[in-house]
Amino acid sequence: MNTKFGLRGCCALLGVLALVQCSQPAPAPEAAAPATNGGQAGARKYIRFTGAGNSYPGFTRVGLMMLGALKRDYPDHDTWIDFHESGRQFRDGVLRVMQGDAEIVFANPAHTPTLAYRGVAVFTKDGPQTGLRGIGKYPSDDWITFAVDPKLGITSVNEIRERKLGLKIGTAYQDGDNIMPFLLREVLRRHGISEADFTSWGGEIISTDYFKQPRGTNVRQAYSNGEINALFLESGYDANWAKNIGIRPMTFINLDPEAAKSLEAEWGWPSRYIRAGYYPGQPERVLALDFTDWALAVHERMSDEMAYKLAQLFIERYPEMEGPPEVKVGMERITAGFGGNKREFVPA
Template identity: 25%
Template sequence: MGEPASKILVPGPAITRSINLKFQGDWGQANFHRIMCWLTQEFCDRCGPRSRVGIFSMRGGGSEGLSLVNDGEMHIALGTPVGLMAASQTGDAIFGGQKFPQLRALAVLPQDDRMILGIDPKHGCRTFAEIREKKPPIKLVIGPDSPDSPTGWVSHRFLEAHGITADIIRSWGGEVVDTWCRPEQCLIPIKETSSDVTAAVHEAIMTPWWINLIDGPRKFIPIPAEPEALERLHKTTLLEPATLPPGYWDSLKEEIPALSFRDFLLFCREDLPDDVAYLLTWCLVETKSMIENQYHHINPNKTPLGYPFDPVKMAKTSIPLHPAAERYYREHGYLS
C-alpha cells in the first residue's frame, strides 16, 4: 500500500495517518495541474500508506476553485491573479457582493504576467487614443464578461477603462467574439494569416501564442495602456499598473504600460486540519526545487511559473494565511 510516512528521504514533518484530499487543478494541461502534481507527490510521500490525492479538472473560466473549496467539494485550489483574489474576502470587484471569508491562503506562487490589447497593423492604430479616434471595425477576441472567467471579466474592465466596450466596437461596424475562456482558445487560432480576427485582449503574455501574434506573420501591435486607465483599474479590479520592457518581443523597442495579471494564490478553507496545512506549506517551500527545475530551460522573464520561489514573497498573500501556514512561515523567519 506504499511506504509509511516515516520512510522519507528529506527530514521534516510527517503525518502517520492516511490522508485523502481533493485538489482543484485547471483544464488539464496548464500550470495549475502541474503545480498540483508536484504538491501531491511531495505531500503523499510524507503521509500514511493509504494516502491519496485526486486532482480534478475544471470546465469553466477558471474561478470554480473558490466556490468548490468554499462549499467543501475541494480541499485545495489555485486562483489568479493574486490581486483580484483579495476581493473574495469583501465581495468587491468580480465577486459582485458574494463573500468567501472562510478561505485561507497557503502560499503565493510567482508568475510575472500582464494583460494587453494587441491589434492588427492594418487598422493603423498604435495607441488607444488613435483607436477611439479612428473607430476601426475590428474583430476582437476576448474572454466572456462573467465572474466565472477572471480573464474575461478583467479584459472587459480593461477596455472600459480605456473608453471602449463591446457595444462601442459593434457601433463601429466591428465584431466581438467572447465565447472562449482559455488563452490558447483565443490566441492560437488568430496567429494564422487566414484568420479574420484583428484584435485580442488577453493575458498569458509569456506564451508562444503572444510571440507568434506580435513577432510572427501577423505582426500585431501591442497597445500601451493609458496611465489614467490603469489608475481606474487599480480601484475597480485591485490589479496594479505594470510595464513590459523593451525587447520583451523582438519588435518591442520601448517600454509600454500594461496591467499586472501576476501570481497564483494557493488556498484552502479555514477548517483544513492544522497538520495538513502545515505539511502542505512545508512541502511548498522545502521541496520547491522539484517544481522550479521543470522550468529552468525557460527564460526567467518569460516562464509561466516563476523561479526561484522566494518564501518571503510566498507568505505575502492577498487573503489571510491559514494559521498553520502562518506558523510555518514565522517559525522559519519568512514572516515577521
C-alpha cells in the same frame, strides 16, 4: 484555520509565504461551510486539490507533489485531484474550496483569489469570499497582451474611444467563468468605452469557443488568418508570439495609467510594463495588465495543523519547481506556470 496563522512571521522572513487579503476590512462573509480537518463526507476524510485557470501540466505537477507528501502525514485521508481543461475554472475552482468541495485551490493568476475575496468580476454574483486564506505564491512571470493591427495606427486604448474604432477583438471563453472577457470589458469601460458604444461602432468581442469550433484554430491563429484585427490574451511571456508577429505584425497598445490604477484599487488587479524590445517591432515599453504567479489558497476552516504542514511543504519543495525549457530568455522570473525557478537569466 485561524486568521493569525502561526507561520506568517516565519514565512515572511523567508520571503515565500504571501497571505491573500487577510489584512483587508472584511466585507459581508459568504455562507459558512462546516469546519473540518480536511474534507469529510460521512466517515471518510479527504484532501482534495482543485485548479483555477491553470494550464493542466503545471497544475498536475504541483498538485501531485503536494498530495503525495500530505498523504504521508494524513494516511486516513483520501486524496483527489481534479481534471479541467486549461483556461477553465477561474471561478468554479475557487468556489469548490469555498463550498467545501475541495480543500486546496491552485489559482492562476495569483490575483484570482483577490477577486474572490472582494466579490468582483466573475465572483460578483457570489459575493465576497472572505473565508479564503492564502498559503503562498509560485512565481510565474506573465501579462495580458492587448494587440492590434498596426494598420490601425494606434498605440493606446484611449485611441479606440477617440477614433470610435469597431475592433474585432479575440479573447478567451465567454462562459461566465473565464476572467479574460471580464477584464477586457472592464478595461474598455475604464477607458470610457461602454459596451453599447463599442457595438455601435461595429466592435465585437469574439471568444475562443468561436475559433475552436469547428475550425480547430485558436485566437492567435485567427489573427494571423485575418479573421480579427485585435486580441486580448494572457501568456504574454510565450516565445511563440514572435512567430505570430512574423506572419502578421502586431502593435501592443498601452493602458491609460489612471485607468490601470483604478482597476488595481477597486479589483486588486495590478498592471505592469512589458519591457521595450520584448516583442519584434516593439521599440518602447507598454503598460499592460499583469497575469503573474500561481496562488495556493485554502478556506479558513482548515485546521492550523494542516495549514502549517501545507505551508511547510510549500517552502521545503519550492526550489524543485523549475520552469520548462521553451520559455523565452530575458524575463525577470521565468516559469510558465510550473512554479519557482532556480535559474537566473540576464535580460536580453
